[in-house]
Amino acid sequence: MEWLDRVSQREAEVLAAIRRHQSNAQIAEHLHLSVRTVESHVSALLRKAGVPDRRTLATLAETPADGGELPAYPTSFIGREHERAVVSSALRTARLVSLVGTGGMGKTRLAVEVAASLAVDTAFVDLVPVRGGGVDQAVARVLGVAERPPRTPADAVIDRLRSHRTLLVLDNCEHVIAEVCALVARILRSCPHVTILATSRERLGIPGEVLVPVPPLGAEAQRLFLDRAHAVNPALTAEPAAIERLCAAVDGMPLAIELVAARTASLGVDGLHVALQDRLRLISGGRGADHRHHSLDEVIGWSLDLLDDEERRLFRRLGVFVGGFDLDAVRALNPEHDVGAVADLLGRLVDRSIVVFQNARWWLLETVRAVAVQELTASGEDVRPRYVRWAADTAAGLESRIDGLPPAEFDVVADDLRHALTRANRDGTAYRLAKSLAHLSFARGLVVAAGEYYRTAADLAPDPAPDFITAAWAALTISAGETAFGLLREAATRARHPTARAMALATAAIAATRYSMCFIEPVPRDRVLTLLAEATDLTDPADERAAALLAMARAWVSGQGSLEPDLELSRDAAAAARRTGDAALVIGALDALGTALANAGRLRQAHRLSDERLRLAVTAPRHEPAVAAELTDLFHVASTSALAAGDLPAARSIAEQAVRQDLIGVHPAITAPRLVRLYGLTGRFDEALAQAGILWDGWQHAPTGVADGELSALRGDWPSSAAAIAALVNGLRGDLPGFEEWRSRALRIAHVDDAAESSALAAAAAFADARVAVHTGRYADPERLVDAALASFPEKWWLAYAHAAGAELAVVAGLPDAGDRLAAAESAAAENDWAAACLARATARHTGDVRPAIESVTRWERIGARFERAVTLLLVPGRAEEGRTELQALKATMPAP
Numbered sequence: 001m002e003w004l005d006r007v008s009q010r011e012a013e014v015l016a017a018i019r020r021h022q023s024n025a026q027i028a029e030h031l032h033l034s035v036r037t038v039e040s041h042v043s044a045l046l047r048k049a050g051v052p053d054r055r056t057l058a059t060l061a062e063t064p065a066d067g068g069e070l071p072a073y074p075t076s077f078i079g080r081e082h083e084r085a086v087v088s089s090a091l092r093t094a095r096l097v098s099l100v101g102t103g104g105m106g107k108t109r110l111a112v113e114v115a116a117s118l119a120v121d122t123a124f125v126d127l128v129p130v131r132g133g134g135v136d137q138a139v140a141r142v143l144g145v146a147e148r149p150p151r152t153p154a155d156a157v158i159d160r161l162r163s164h165r166t167l168l169v170l171d172n173c174e175h176v177i178a179e180v181c182a183l184v185a186r187i188l189r190s191c192p193h194v195t196i197l198a199t200s201r202e203r204l205g206i207p208g209e210v211l212v213p214v215p216p217l218g219a220e221a222q223r224l225f226l227d228r229a230h231a232v233n234p235a236l237t238a239e240p241a242a243i244e245r246l247c248a249a250v251d252g253m254p255l256a257i258e259l260v261a262a263r264t265a266s267l268g269v270d271g272l273h274v275a276l277q278d279r280l281r282l283i284s285g286g287r288g289a290d291h292r293h294h295s296l297d298e299v300i301g302w303s304l305d306l307l308d309d310e311e312r313r314l315f316r317r318l319g320v321f322v323g324g325f326d327l328d329a330v331r332a333l334n335p336e337h338d339v340g341a342v343a344d345l346l347g348r349l350v351d352r353s354i355v356v357f358q359n360a361r362w363w364l365l366e367t368v369r370a371v372a373v374q375e376l377t378a379s380g381e382d383v384r385p386r387y388v389r390w391a392a393d394t395a396a397g398l399e400s401r402i403d404g405l406p407p408a409e410f411d412v413v414a415d416d417l418r419h420a421l422t423r424a425n426r427d428g429t430a431y432r433l434a435k436s437l438a439h440l441s442f443a444r445g446l447v448v449a450a451g452e453y454y455r456t457a458a459d460l461a462p463d464p465a466p467d468f469i470t471a472a473w474a475a476l477t478i479s480a481g482e483t484a485f486g487l488l489r490e491a492a493t494r495a496r497h498p499t500a501r502a503m504a505l506a507t508a509a510i511a512a513t514r515y516s517m518c519f520i521e522p523v524p525r526d527r528v529l530t531l532l533a534e535a536t537d538l539t540d541p542a543d544e545r546a547a548a549l550l551a552m553a554r555a556w557v558s559g560q561g562s563l564e565p566d567l568e569l570s571r572d573a574a575a576a577a578r579r580t581g582d583a584a585l586v587i588g589a590l591d592a593l594g595t596a597l598a599n600a601g602r603l604r605q606a607h608r609l610s611d612e613r614l615r616l617a618v619t620a621p622r623h624e625p626a627v628a629a630e631l632t633d634l635f636h637v638a639s640t641s642a643l644a645a646g647d648l649p650a651a652r653s654i655a656e657q658a659v660r661q662d663l664i665g666v667h668p669a670i671t672a673p674r675l676v677r678l679y680g681l682t683g684r685f686d687e688a689l690a691q692a693g694i695l696w697d698g699w700q701h702a703p704t705g706v707a708d709g710e711l712s713a714l715r716g717d718w719p720s721s722a723a724a725i726a727a728l729v730n731g732l733r734g735d736l737p738g739f740e741e742w743r744s745r746a747l748r749i750a751h752v753d754d755a756a757e758s759s760a761l762a763a764a765a766a767f768a769d770a771r772v773a774v775h776t777g778r779y780a781d782p783e784r785l786v787d788a789a790l791a792s793f794p795e796k797w798w799l800a801y802a803h804a805a806g807a808e809l810a811v812v813a814g815l816p817d818a819g820d821r822l823a824a825a826e827s828a829a830a831e832n833d834w835a836a837a838c839l840a841r842a843t844a845r846h847t848g849d850v851r852p853a854i855e856s857v858t859r860w861e862r863i864g865a866r867f868e869r870a871v872t873l874l875l876v877p878g879r880a881e882e883g884r885t886e887l888q889a890l891k892a893t894m895p896a897p
Helices: 001-007 009-019 022-033 035-049 054-059 081-093 107-117 133-143 153-161 174-190 220-232 238-251 252-263 264-284 291-305 309-318 327-333 339-351 366-379 384-400 407-423 430-442 445-461 466-476 481-494 498-514 525-538 545-557 567-580 583-599 604-619 627-644 648-660 667-680 687-700 709-717 720-732 734-748 762-776 782-787 799-812 818-829 834-849 852-864 866-873 880-889
Strands: 096-100 122-126 166-171 194-200 210-213 355-357 361-363
Touching: 009 022, 009 035, 009 133, 009 366, 022 035, 035 799, 054 309, 081 096, 081 194, 081 210, 081 852, 107 122, 107 166, 107 194, 107 818, 133 153, 133 174, 133 498, 153 174, 166 174, 174 194, 174 762, 220 238, 220 252, 238 264, 238 327, 291 466, 309 327, 309 339, 309 355, 309 366, 327 339, 327 384, 327 627, 327 734, 339 498, 384 407, 384 430, 407 430, 430 445, 445 466, 445 481, 466 481, 466 498, 481 498, 498 583, 525 545, 545 567, 545 583, 545 818, 567 583, 583 604, 583 627, 604 627, 604 648, 627 667, 648 667, 667 687, 667 720, 687 720, 687 734, 720 734, 720 762, 734 762, 762 782, 762 799, 762 818, 799 818, 799 834, 834 866, 852 866, 866 880
Parallel strands: 096 194, 096 210, 122 166, 166 194
Antiparallel strands: 355 361
């Protein structure tokens, strides 16, 4: 929504309130404005958005700019009126505001309350579980953006925030402050509409930063104490002076006050005061000179002194977890206790506010966890083996239910699974954990991370080759061709068995040819032939999987070009793959056969094979990288095959299925070409041009000097045909400048000066030229256009469209050999429903017989080609007005007489 870039800060606040369906009066009260001023802002928003009413504006703005919801708290927020006002005011004028203070002062809670009170889109990033090197990934994860090499997570964050008005809350920055500073500096430079609210124990030190100190509570401390104490002891009575002294003894620190208040049910105010005074004297006797931690250490240290030996042992062991934990997790670290005893001990720690219980899981506050870690270290007890074993068993359990596993079940333990892997020894348990974590991460759509874990597993495996091969397939799902090829070569080099080496080599040969568009520099053919020869020498014919993979490699490598597999060898590969029953192998082998059939002009057979691949995909384990890579390719090829056969309803169904089954979050610019073609041919012109814009933007930003990354695939010439269809749409609408602009863009995408020089573009461009010429009646040299459209194209996907459009142009232009041209196009029409309907219309124009035109209308209706149906209706007596009405709805011009 580009109009958002023209929205002022105040208008953005009003827009956010409209999205929450607030009235003008409510907005005025909330923002301290007059109702008339609010009405003025609403009018400006309606004008900038180009919508007629407030309801439409609310719908248009329904989707927030960013993810990362603010955390919800079960308790009320008390006090901090002054700090809230200062922070809110600072955020109106500064782009970076930092809440700075001692741990336990309530910086996070204050930030959340301020953010919730503002009428702006907010993204909240909790950095507590983040370790070194993970800040960019954490922010990217909250914003819902995927890291796609060579673009870094920071690049993805910048791209996501660049055009959005967002308040980004970065919570608990102190332990990763250098990384936070680097990312914040980039955001401030590159994202002019983003404001950042940070909480930290030290300032970030970035120019323009506004510091808001968060000091101890004053008189508000007593209110907080009473609120929390009454929650556990409603009958509590105490002298105000006694409460004031108690709060002063813990330095007015909110966390300390809450921990103390939780004990009033058992000790009362007087008992707490006595115990705390004793503790303060002990601490003042020698707890170090770091005054920033004195108050928090007093509270936690005093709480720990109230624990018995079992409780304290459990507490320190809990320090190993970096996230929440359940009873099974705690039981794994405490094998000397049964589940009942563990539950009882946890309950006692919850009662003492040392452990937090929420949403059926237990947590340690990070500051409390730090004390647990210190205690565990001082005890000399090593619980890492138990922790790693628990993580491996947990990951294996989740993996066993990976089909249909709710994402949340992985998410709640993911940080601990990752942390455990960093603490593991190089043994079988670590291997189990790495492999399961890789599989789970891939199923969650964390493709890059999954690849890294598969590499880790390979380094720990008895035979590294299979895991390197799996990592390569993961890379291919995001078009990282060079990365995949390198992993396959590594697999071949480090394989412990000849069969594993053979499969790695064969897969490398396939990747270099079948996925050649994913390589910036194609792999030399002699090198590919060497890979195939080595794989052939090593493959045991009795091993069905290895033999099928080798057969597939032969089919791809033995063709005339990288995407021209040999037809007969492809048949052999398909038969061999079917014998294995391996879904990924069968789907891949059928791709080779379908491509070979399409190259031979047998488009309907290629389409039927794509249907078979789709049926196989329904039951295939799409969480497996090899299957997922096949599915990513399948949806592209199946859509192309359906369009090549003129089966537009099937192409639409495939496009919808691709959206539903997108496991990895394919970049919109990669799917845009498919949608441009579909929408252009079905008459959904607005949508076609919108997707064309996404394609063009992605192509312009696609990396040119690097090998990997999903967008790098756009640098091949395959998207050029979609640009030609965008030109077609403009031409059919009568926008001839738009037609010329997109025709020029198609040439740029194909890297040619003449469309005929590109096998990917030639037929699509000839089709667009001929079809626009027929519709507009503008053709200076119709015979040249007809000859170009009726050429014998090396790539057959668009041949039928070009031949049919060329034949119709020959009729409309009155060429003397128009009848011969119609006859020449009949063989192509036999392979394509769209071409058959077009030739029926062309025949009606040529003979003057209305019956073929009526037949053409029926054909257009069957395949859902709205524009073509409307144009054809103009030729049917009594239905011309119906056609004109439909053309107006499509915003298309009337065809030339």
